[in-house]
Amino acid sequence: MLNNPIQPVMYNNTQPAQNVQPQNVSQPAMQQPDNKAILREQSMAISSDVSAEYGAIARLNDILVNLAQSVKNEKDPEQKKVLEARVNTINQMILQREMKINQMEMARAQIDAQLKA
Numbered sequence: 001m002l003n004n005p006i007q008p009v010m011y012n013n014t015q016p017a018q019n020v021q022p023q024n025v026s027q028p029a030m031q032q033p034d035n036k037a038i039l040r041e042q043s044m045a046i047s048s049d050v051s052a053e054y055g056a057i058a059r060l061n062d063i064l065v066n067l068a069q070s071v072k073n074e075k076d077p078e079q080k081k082v083l084e085a086r087v088n089t090i091n092q093m094i095l096q097r098e099m100k101i102n103q104m105e106m107a108r109a110q111i112d113a114q115l116k117a
Contacts, residue, residue: 040115051095057101061116064091
Protein backbone atom coordinates (compact mmCIF):
# COMPACT_ATOMS: atom_id res chain seq x y z
CA MET A 1 0.00 0.00 0.00
CA LEU A 2 1.35 3.33 -0.95
CA ASN A 3 -0.82 5.48 1.29
CA ASN A 4 -1.87 4.56 4.77
CA PRO A 5 -5.53 5.18 5.45
CA ILE A 6 -6.19 8.33 7.47
CA GLN A 7 -7.45 7.58 10.93
CA PRO A 8 -9.84 10.02 12.58
CA VAL A 9 -8.30 11.96 15.42
CA MET A 10 -10.39 12.22 18.53
CA TYR A 11 -9.91 15.35 20.58
CA ASN A 12 -10.88 15.23 24.18
CA ASN A 13 -11.98 18.54 25.60
CA THR A 14 -11.40 17.98 29.26
CA GLN A 15 -11.63 21.62 30.36
CA PRO A 16 -14.74 22.28 32.38
CA ALA A 17 -17.10 24.91 31.02
CA GLN A 18 -16.68 28.20 32.81
CA ASN A 19 -19.46 30.57 33.55
CA VAL A 20 -18.78 33.58 31.40
CA GLN A 21 -20.23 36.73 32.81
CA PRO A 22 -19.85 40.18 31.32
CA GLN A 23 -17.46 42.34 33.19
CA ASN A 24 -18.37 45.85 34.06
CA VAL A 25 -15.80 47.89 32.23
CA SER A 26 -16.12 51.50 33.11
CA GLN A 27 -15.78 53.51 29.96
CA PRO A 28 -15.33 57.23 29.98
CA ALA A 29 -18.58 59.00 29.31
CA MET A 30 -19.09 59.52 25.60
CA GLN A 31 -18.89 63.18 24.87
CA GLN A 32 -21.85 64.59 23.08
CA PRO A 33 -20.78 66.19 19.83
CA ASP A 34 -20.64 69.93 20.03
CA ASN A 35 -23.52 71.34 18.01
CA LYS A 36 -21.48 74.36 16.94
CA ALA A 37 -18.64 72.11 15.77
CA ILE A 38 -21.08 70.12 13.67
CA LEU A 39 -22.47 73.31 12.16
CA ARG A 40 -18.95 74.57 11.40
CA GLU A 41 -18.13 71.30 9.65
CA GLN A 42 -21.32 71.51 7.60
CA SER A 43 -20.50 75.08 6.65
CA MET A 44 -16.99 74.08 5.57
CA ALA A 45 -18.34 71.13 3.57
CA ILE A 46 -20.78 73.40 1.77
CA SER A 47 -17.99 75.87 1.06
CA SER A 48 -15.94 73.05 -0.43
CA ASP A 49 -18.87 71.96 -2.60
CA VAL A 50 -19.45 75.54 -3.76
CA SER A 51 -15.79 75.81 -4.70
CA ALA A 52 -16.00 72.57 -6.68
CA GLU A 53 -19.08 73.83 -8.51
CA TYR A 54 -17.30 77.06 -9.45
CA GLY A 55 -14.43 74.96 -10.78
CA ALA A 56 -16.85 72.91 -12.86
CA ILE A 57 -18.45 76.08 -14.21
CA ALA A 58 -15.05 77.43 -15.18
CA ARG A 59 -14.32 74.21 -17.08
CA LEU A 60 -17.72 74.33 -18.78
CA ASN A 61 -17.06 77.94 -19.77
CA ASP A 62 -13.79 76.88 -21.40
CA ILE A 63 -15.62 74.19 -23.35
CA LEU A 64 -18.31 76.70 -24.28
CA VAL A 65 -15.75 79.14 -25.67
CA ASN A 66 -14.16 76.40 -27.77
CA LEU A 67 -17.55 75.27 -29.09
CA ALA A 68 -18.57 78.85 -29.88
CA GLN A 69 -15.37 79.25 -31.88
CA SER A 70 -16.11 76.00 -33.71
CA VAL A 71 -19.64 77.18 -34.51
CA LYS A 72 -18.24 80.42 -35.86
CA ASN A 73 -15.78 78.63 -38.14
CA GLU A 74 -18.09 75.79 -39.23
CA LYS A 75 -19.28 75.91 -42.84
CA ASP A 76 -21.53 72.81 -42.89
CA PRO A 77 -25.05 73.88 -41.79
CA GLU A 78 -25.86 70.46 -40.29
CA GLN A 79 -22.68 70.37 -38.25
CA LYS A 80 -23.28 73.97 -37.21
CA LYS A 81 -26.71 73.00 -35.82
CA VAL A 82 -25.18 70.14 -33.86
CA LEU A 83 -22.56 72.45 -32.37
CA GLU A 84 -25.19 75.07 -31.51
CA ALA A 85 -27.22 72.40 -29.74
CA ARG A 86 -24.15 71.49 -27.71
CA VAL A 87 -23.64 75.15 -26.83
CA ASN A 88 -27.25 75.35 -25.61
CA THR A 89 -26.81 72.17 -23.57
CA ILE A 90 -23.69 73.50 -21.89
CA ASN A 91 -25.46 76.79 -21.16
CA GLN A 92 -28.21 74.82 -19.43
CA MET A 93 -25.65 72.85 -17.45
CA ILE A 94 -24.02 76.09 -16.31
CA LEU A 95 -27.38 77.53 -15.27
CA GLN A 96 -28.19 74.40 -13.27
CA ARG A 97 -24.87 74.57 -11.47
CA GLU A 98 -25.39 78.25 -10.70
CA MET A 99 -28.80 77.47 -9.19
CA LYS A 100 -27.21 74.70 -7.13
CA ILE A 101 -24.56 77.16 -5.91
CA ASN A 102 -27.28 79.63 -4.90
CA GLN A 103 -29.09 76.92 -2.90
CA MET A 104 -25.89 75.85 -1.19
CA GLU A 105 -24.98 79.44 -0.34
CA MET A 106 -28.43 79.99 1.19
CA ALA A 107 -28.00 76.83 3.28
CA ARG A 108 -24.56 77.99 4.38
CA ALA A 109 -25.96 81.40 5.31
CA GLN A 110 -28.57 79.72 7.50
CA ILE A 111 -25.91 77.62 9.19
CA ASP A 112 -23.71 80.66 9.73
CA ALA A 113 -26.68 82.49 11.26
CA GLN A 114 -27.17 79.57 13.68
CA LEU A 115 -23.49 79.73 14.58
CA LYS A 116 -23.77 83.42 15.46
CA ALA A 117 -26.87 82.86 17.59
